[in-house]
Amino acid sequence: MTTTGNAQKAKAEEPQDLTDGFHLIIDALKLNDIKTIYGVPGIPITDFGRMAQGAGIRVLSFRHEQNAGNAAAIAGYLTKKPGICLTVSAPGFLNGLTALAHATTNCWPMILMSGSSEREVVDLQQGDYEEMDQLAIAKPLCKAAYRILHAEDIGIGVARAIRAAVSGRPGGVYLDLPAKLFGQAMDAAAGARSLVKVIDPAPAQIPAPDAVDRALAVLKGAKKPLIILGKGASYAQADDQIRALVEKSGIPFLPMSMAKGLLPDIHPLSASASRSLVLRESDVVVMIGARLNWLLSHGKGKQWGSAPKKFVQIDIEPKEMDSNVEIAAPLVGDIGSCVSALLKGMSDQWAPPPAAWINEVNKIKETNLAKMSAKLMNNSVPMNYHSALGVLRKVIDERPDTILVNEGANTLDFARSIINMHKPRKRLDVGTWGVMGVGMGTAIAASIETGQRVLAVEGDSAFGFSGMEVETICRYDLPICVVVFNNNGIYRGTDENPSGGSDPAICSFVENARYDKMMQAFGGVGVNATTPDELFRAVNEAMESGKPTLINAVIDPAAGTESGRIGNLNPQSVVSKK
Numbered sequence: 001m002t003t004t005g006n007a008q009k010a011k012a013e014e015p016q017d018l019t020d021g022f023h024l025i026i027d028a029l030k031l032n033d034i035k036t037i038y039g040v041p042g043i044p045i046t047d048f049g050r051m052a053q054g055a056g057i058r059v060l061s062f063r064h065e066q067n068a069g070n071a072a073a074i075a076g077y078l079t080k081k082p083g084i085c086l087t088v089s090a091p092g093f094l095n096g097l098t099a100l101a102h103a104t105t106n107c108w109p110m111i112l113m114s115g116s117s118e119r120e121v122v123d124l125q126q127g128d129y130e131e132m133d134q135l136a137i138a139k140p141l142c143k144a145a146y147r148i149l150h151a152e153d154i155g156i157g158v159a160r161a162i163r164a165a166v167s168g169r170p171g172g173v174y175l176d177l178p179a180k181l182f183g184q185a186m187d188a189a190a191g192a193r194s195l196v197k198v199i200d201p202a203p204a205q206i207p208a209p210d211a212v213d214r215a216l217a218v219l220k221g222a223k224k225p226l227i228i229l230g231k232g233a234s235y236a237q238a239d240d241q242i243r244a245l246v247e248k249s250g251i252p253f254l255p256m257s258m259a260k261g262l263l264p265d266i267h268p269l270s271a272s273a274s275r276s277l278v279l280r281e282s283d284v285v286v287m288i289g290a291r292l293n294w295l296l297s298h299g300k301g302k303q304w305g306s307a308p309k310k311f312v313q314i315d316i317e318p319k320e321m322d323s324n325v326e327i328a329a330p331l332v333g334d335i336g337s338c339v340s341a342l343l344k345g346m347s348d349q350w351a352p353p354p355a356a357w358i359n360e361v362n363k364i365k366e367t368n369l370a371k372m373s374a375k376l377m378n379n380s381v382p383m384n385y386h387s388a389l390g391v392l393r394k395v396i397d398e399r400p401d402t403i404l405v406n407e408g409a410n411t412l413d414f415a416r417s418i419i420n421m422h423k424p425r426k427r428l429d430v431g432t433w434g435v436m437g438v439g440m441g442t443a444i445a446a447s448i449e450t451g452q453r454v455l456a457v458e459g460d461s462a463f464g465f466s467g468m469e470v471e472t473i474c475r476y477d478l479p480i481c482v483v484v485f486n487n488n489g490i491y492r493g494t495d496e497n498p499s500g501g502s503d504p505a506i507c508s509f510v511e512n513a514r515y516d517k518m519m520q521a522f523g524g525v526g527v528n529a530t531t532p533d534e535l536f537r538a539v540n541e542a543m544e545s546g547k548p549t550l551i552n553a554v555i556d557p558a559a560g561t562e563s564g565r566i567g568n569l570n571p572q573s574v575v576s577k578k
């Protein structure tokens with residue numbers, strides 16, 4: 001045998017350098033700068049989670065997949081990269097699915113990666129361990145759903161999931177990972193070559209020039225213009241352009257809940273405190289990353305007044321236009337590009353709105369703000385929403401980098417209108433569906449993704465949906481301060497059982513419960529606060545120390561109203577109540 005022949009033989013006998021599904025998925029995620037996974041371990045993804053952690057990915061283990069999913073969803077909103085939720089098959093997958101649907105509804109990029117059972121067995125319905133056709137179930141609840149069957153397809157599969165989540169209108173993506181995939185081996189070099197780095201995952205979408213001209217023409221004709229900023233605008237991270245547009249045009253703006261702070265709530269052009277007036281009286285409304293859905297009464301009806309109105313709408317999703325009312329000037333594209341194009345088209349002599357309109361808006365605003373500040377001074381015990389939120393407002397004013405998480409009914413509605421936000425993407429809440437239970441997952445991801453202090457203002461009912469994650473907060477030692485607005489129940493603690501029987505009323509909870517002790521159980525700080533002063537001191541201490549803290553804020557059980565501000569959406573019986 002020749003020398004070359006010997007060398008070739010020796011090479012063929014060398015053990016081949018191998019990789020497998022586990023490592024390829026991890027490498028694919030890392031190649032695409034995905035640094036964090038939120039999930040719950042179990043078959044078939046336990047070792048995958050361990051290996052991901054070993055490979056330098058931050059893997060956060062939760063107590064329930066829904067909370068991990070909500071964490072991933074809000075991570076997507078905050079970072080413009082898909083938040084990753086990792087679950088086991090069937091029940092874990094289903095637990096994560098609510099959050100996936102929530103992310104899709106809110107237009108946030110997220111990938112739910114779930115392990116699944118063997119295809120051959122699932123498809124013949126032979127009763128595999130945690131058998132379920134997960135791909136089919138996920139499909140209608142997300143933007144895209146994929147399954148990877150072969151190790152050599154992992155690169156493409158992960159790339160498709162990332163691009164689907166973040167391009168165009170962002171949303172949730174489901175990625176099905178059958179148990180068999182993880183152990184599949186392939187040549188390491190070929191595996192490395194099969195990985196895909198997604199280039200320009202959310203390309204700029206430039207609006208058509210004639211659409212820009214049309215929008216400017218509509219704006220020019222306005223006597224009472226209004227800009228509505230939605231969470232799409234805060235997601236877009238085009239903060240400087242949006243601020244420039246508002247200030248150059250001189251048009252009053254109204255932020256939707258999670259767009260609060262995109263421009264400071266104390267900005268002279270903020271019209272939050274004259275919301276009813278501006279919705280009713282405006283003649284041209286510029287929607288920026290906000291939908292005319294139920295939160296804006298679908299753009300019609302009494303709230304919008306009777307005078308004719310023209311809408312300019314900026315959105316990346318063409319189908320959003322005319323979804324509820326006619327859009328006079330649709331501007332399809334990404335918000336950064338659309339707002340820049342409008343700015344470019346506005347001459348230096350762009351005339352501000354007529355002074356009469358600005359004066360009208362400011363007059364109502366001043367009256368309403370004065371009324372509000374009187375209520376916030378209230379020092380009564382037990383606390384009501386105004387007195388308790390008055391002090392939390394002060395905390396956020398003094399610490400504007402703090403992230404505010406907020407859920408509940410009255411706790412949500414009052415906090416939204418009372419607490420001023422000063423910086424973009426600092427207010428995280430229940431989103432388009434008004435989901436209770438987003439609180440702890442949201443708080444955890446906000447802390448992990450931004451490194452900032454988090455203040456979670458939670459109704460006692462809302463908190464209960466994800467409350468077990470206080471253990472997670474303590475385990476990872478996160479600087480999260482949870483304030484539970486404890487009014488003994490849902491909406492009010494005064495509900496009565498109409499049968500007169502001994503069962504508690506459906507909206508009432510155990511009276512005078514001590515949620516603060518839940519945090520203490522896991523080594524965190526728990527405080528019971530009965531006065532605004534005690535509350536203020538406890539929150540400040542938590543903000544200073546950064547220690548996991550839960551404050552049980554005792555609120556008058558009679559202070560709230562049914563369903564907060566949306567009681568009108570409750571159906572009414574035609575038979576009079578007994």
Ligand code: ADP
Binds near residue numbers: 105232233315333432
């Ligand atoms: P809000 O509830 O605050 O009114 P919505 O969630 O209803 O906000 O609306 C957000 C809108 O923003 C969606 O229609 C979505 O398509 C759009 N959107 C999200 N990101 C972008 C972007 N980068 N550019 C343009 N539009 C976007």
Ligand code: TPW
Binds near residue numbers: 435436
């Ligand atoms: C997943 C229905 C809306 S608000 C709310 C419920 C149960 C709780 C309100 O009580 P809380 O706040 O949090 O104590 P407060 O201050 O008014 O007392 N399930 C889901 N989502 C929603 N929205 C509900 C139920 C609901």
Ligand code: MG
Binds near residue numbers: 459460461489491492
């Ligand atoms: Mg309550």
